[in-house]
Amino acid sequence: MYHGFTIHSIVMKSTFNHLSHSTTHLLLFLPLTLLILGCIFYPNNNLLSFFTTSFRTCSTANDASEAPPPFDDAKLNIFFGILTMPQLHERRHLIRSVYSIQTHNLLSAKVNVRFIFCNSIKDEEVKMFLALEITLYGDIVLLDCVENMNDGKTYTYFSSLPSLVSNGHDRPYDYVVKADDDAYFQLENLASFLKDKPREDLYYGMEMSCDLLNGMCGAHNTFMAGFGYVLSWDLVEWIAESDIARNNKTGFEDVMLAKWLNTEGKGKNRYDGVPAMYDYKGNLPEKRNRHDFIPETVAIHKLKADAQWAKTLEYFNVTNILKPYKLHRNFR
Numbered sequence: 001m002y003h004g005f006t007i008h009s010i011v012m013k014s015t016f017n018h019l020s021h022s023t024t025h026l027l028l029f030l031p032l033t034l035l036i037l038g039c040i041f042y043p044n045n046n047l048l049s050f051f052t053t054s055f056r057t058c059s060t061a062n063d064a065s066e067a068p069p070p071f072d073d074a075k076l077n078i079f080f081g082i083l084t085m086p087q088l089h090e091r092r093h094l095i096r097s098v099y100s101i102q103t104h105n106l107l108s109a110k111v112n113v114r115f116i117f118c119n120s121i122k123d124e125e126v127k128m129f130l131a132l133e134i135t136l137y138g139d140i141v142l143l144d145c146v147e148n149m150n151d152g153k154t155y156t157y158f159s160s161l162p163s164l165v166s167n168g169h170d171r172p173y174d175y176v177v178k179a180d181d182d183a184y185f186q187l188e189n190l191a192s193f194l195k196d197k198p199r200e201d202l203y204y205g206m207e208m209s210c211d212l213l214n215g216m217c218g219a220h221n222t223f224m225a226g227f228g229y230v231l232s233w234d235l236v237e238w239i240a241e242s243d244i245a246r247n248n249k250t251g252f253e254d255v256m257l258a259k260w261l262n263t264e265g266k267g268k269n270r271y272d273g274v275p276a277m278y279d280y281k282g283n284l285p286e287k288r289n290r291h292d293f294i295p296e297t298v299a300i301h302k303l304k305a306d307a308q309w310a311k312t313l314e315y316f317n318v319t320n321i322l323k324p325y326k327l328h329r330n331f332r
């Protein structure tokens with residue numbers, strides 16, 4: 001129980017640490033913060049209608065009473081969107097815990113982790129559990145789309161972001177990540193990699209050749225594997241305005257994204273994440289982008305089973321912050 005409570009309070013702090021670093025203040029401001037976050041991220045969402053009807057503030061979501069601007073000049077600002085599906089509450093719980101521990105301890109970067117779905121949720125139970133998560137964590141973004149993988153969700157994600165998160169700022173983030181729910185990122189390593197890289201025209205991920213794709217992503221060029229890649233903010237803005245993106249949404253989402261960039265000569269600051277980005281090896285044979293854990297890991301892909309997640313978390317010492325305490329003295 002205590003263990004659970006600890007992680008829970010970390011989640012709260014990291015989500016709302018722009019308001020206060022003290023738990024007491026946090027609790028005081030919690031309802032207001034939830035309301036503000038709710039208004040920013042779900043302006044048209046009826047899940048939140050109980051807020052809109054209870055609090056007048058929601059109707060003035062665009063005035064100065066909004067949350068402070070996300071940009072922190074002293075740090076790298078990263079929007080970290082995980083594309084997943086509404087019904088996967090349990091996986092989300094794990095991923096949220098894993099990143100909450102990390103973002104709490106990050107010194108060099110401010111990483112806003114958000115879960116991204118389409119708003120086409122029919123199931124009443126799923127809606128209720130989601131409302132619970134929204135109320136508690138405020139880390140869910142609902143896009144105006146029908147749930148899909150290769151039918152334009154990635155396009156909707158990138159093209160919606162500027163209007164969702166800019167909040168009147170030219171560059172609310174340095175970088176935007178698109179990650180899948182079977183990937184694990186070491187955020188500190190991601191931040192140190194990006195720290196001295198260009199803030200413009202950057203495209204970073206596990207680089208794959210387009211050679212076998214019959215020109216789908218542009219001949220003699222590359223794409224970044226879809227489980228997790230990074231774009232600089234200017235490219236996200238470009239996608240939101242681009243005709244080629246709007247007219248070429250369907251197909252493998254990672255290949256299509258590369259097609260937009262490659263066709264228009266974008267993403268010139270292109271960095272291959274291999275070997276720091278790779279597939280989980282397990283008992284499979286090693287290859288260029290599949291190998292054992294390495295300390296300099298930025299991202300690992302193909303974490304499907306709980307056992308694979310557990311091995312990964314163990315290798316990266318994710319729970320080493322667990323202090324000896326009489327209520328979990330015999331744990332491990």
Ligand SMILES: *[C@@H]1O[C@H](CO)[C@@H](O)[C@H](O)[C@H]1NC(C)=O
Pocket residue numbers: 243244245247248
């Ligand atoms: C891709 O986008 C371009 C530019 O808007 C357009 O001319 C072309 O028809 C699109 N391709 C497909 C397959 O839709």
Ligand SMILES: *[C@@H]1O[C@H](CO)[C@@H](O)[C@H](O)[C@H]1NC(C)=O
Pocket residue numbers: 294295315316317
């Ligand atoms: C995890 O902790 C052990 C023991 O302190 C250390 O030797 C190891 O290098 C750490 N692993 C990583 C990936 O940081």
